[in-house]
Amino acid sequence: MNPQVLNVQSISAGYVRGMPIIHDISITTEPEEIVCIIGPNGAGKSTLLKSIAGLLPIEQGHIRLGATNISGIRTDKLSRAGVAMVPQLNNIFRTMSVEQNLLLAARRYTGNRRHRLQHMLAVFPVLDEKFKAKAGSLSGGQRQFLALAMALLAKPHLLLLDEPSAGLSPVAVDEVLGMLRSIAAEGVGILMVEQNVRAALPLSDRAYILADGRNQHEGDAQTMLNDPVLGEIYMGARRAEAHAAKPV
């Protein structure tokens, strides 16, 4: 088996023991694959990512990366196992410079840190330009680049992204999501949660729909994008059409 495949098998997890928020969820992600998790607000998408990232107790089931059981291992050990997460909020240190943020994240990399940092600056040239600037002074898109670079510095096998496009301008959404294919091509599996399904599904390989903390549907991302029923239920297509049809 590929040592980098994420295999989440029938997990239940939550914030309080005995009161799971997600139930019996199974998902997989392979290297170079972009997998998107979509679903209504409160469906448990962030809870699922946090469970995989070792931030919440797993009550049932297990999570493997290749042959390694990563259920319940601490986040610092997870980083060594090859898992990196970019949370939706507070994913950079705003009062520190871009350089300081990157150097801090580079400490998780066991190889040649200078080379790895140079590589990241080549992947995200804007971070090279803003190297000495305070992270808090960056634009929304630039901050997401910094958060991505920090996660990638450890050279993970699996990248977990919670709503990378949230709060960004349409141009920045395209810039940030547009980077994901080339990141995946370096051998990284990407598992991302996105509300912006119209932007995320076209660049994803597969997608899972969660509802009420459970797997609801899974399949090829392009097929899902064009499925009118799913469009109505989960993507607000009907509501959007209704708004468009209203007289102004």
Ligand SMILES: Nc1ncnc2c1ncn2[C@@H]1O[C@H](COP(=O)(O)OP(=O)(O)O)[C@@H](O)[C@H]1O
């Ligand atoms: N820190 C928390 N403590 C307790 N319950 C939480 C916490 N965060 C989220 N929840 C609950 O878990 C459920 C799923 O939330 P979440 O995973 O954030 O949904 P999504 O990301 O799909 O919008 C919600 O009912 C929410 O109220």
Ligand SMILES: [Mg+2]
């Ligand atoms: Mg969420």
